[in-house]
Amino acid sequence: MTEEAQRRLLVELGASLFQRGYSVGSAGNISIRLEDGYLMTPTNSSLGRLEAARISKLDRDWNHVDGDKPTKEVFLHRAFLDARPEAGAVVHLHSTYATAISCFEEAVIPPLTPYFVMRVGRTLPLIPYYRPGNPEMEPAVHAAAKGAKAVLLANHGPVICGATLIDAVNAAEELEEAAKLALLLRGMSPRLLTPPQVDDLLTTFG
Numbered sequence: 509m510t511e512e513a514q515r516r517l518l519v520e521l522g523a524s525l526f527q528r529g530y531s532v533g534s535a536g537n538i539s540i541r542l543e544d545g546y547l548m549t550p551t552n553s554s555l556g557r558l559e560a561a562r563i564s565k566l567d568r569d570w571n572h573v574d575g576d577k578p579t580k581e582v583f584l585h586r587a588f589l590d591a592r593p594e595a596g597a598v599v600h601l602h603s604t605y606a607t608a609i610s611c612f613e614e615a616v617i618p619p620l621t622p623y624f625v626m627r628v629g630r631t632l633p634l635i636p637y638y639r640p641g642n643p644e645m646e647p648a649v650h651a652a653a654k655g656a657k658a659v660l661l662a663n664h665g666p667v668i669c670g671a672t673l674i675d676a677v678n679a680a681e682e683l684e685e686a687a688k689l690a691l692l693l694r695g696m697s698p699r700l701l702t703p704p705q706v707d708d709l710l711t712t713f714g
C-alpha cells in the first residue's frame with residue numbers, strides 16, 4: 509500500500525473510531541510503519557478530524573521530518589514497533605471499558621470469547637501508572653510488548669498492535685468488547701474458554 513493510501517486509511521479509520529465513541533476529544537493516537545519511517549497522529553489532534561497532509565511523519569531514526577508535531581506518546585509506539593517487528597501499526601485509545609479495567613489492581617480480562625483470544629492473545633500485561641507522554645514508560649512497555657500484542661496502561665487505557673492498520677483497529681475494537689463483557693460479568697461465574705480451547709485458537713489463528 510502506498511504512503512498516500514495509508515494516510516487516507518488512517519483518516520478514515522480514525523474518524524470511524526471517533527464516531528463510534530472509541531475515542532473522545534483529542535484522546536488516543538495511532539502509528540503506522542512505512543518502508544522509510546513511520547506515520548503518527550499529531551499531538552492534540554482528534555482522531556475524528558485528522559487531515560492526511562498534516563499527519564506527522566518520522567524517519568527510521570524517529571526524527572520528525574514532515575507534518576504536524578507528532579503525538580507525545582511517540583515512545584509508546586516506538587516501544588511496540590521495536591519490540592514486535594511483525595507489527596505494522598499501533599493503536600492507543602482511552603476507550604471506556606478497557607480503561608475501566610485498567611483502574612483495577614488486578615486488571616484482568618479472562619478468555620471469555622474466541623475473538624478476544626485470537627486478536628489479543630493469551631496475556632494483557634498491566635503497565636504501572638505514568639503521566640501521559642512520560643518517556644520513562646518506554647522500557648516497561650517494550651519489555652511487556654515482547655510477550656504480548658496489547659497492554660493496558662494503568663488508569664489510562666489500552667495499546668494494541670496489528671500486522672496492518674486494519675488488524676490493529678480490529679484488535680482494539682475486540683479488546684474493548686472483551687473488556688465490556690468482563691465488566692458485565694464481574695462477580696458472576698461465567699464459563700471461560702479452557703486452556704486447551706485457548707491453545708487450539710492460538711495454534712489455528714495465532
Ligand SMILES: O=C(CO)COP(=O)(O)O
Pocket residue numbers: 534535536537549550551552553578579580581600640641
Ligand atoms: O492519548 C493521549 C495521551 O496519552 C493523547 O496524546 P497526544 O494528543 O499527544 O497524541
Ligand SMILES: [Zn+2]
Pocket residue numbers: 535536600601602640664665
Ligand atoms: Zn492516552
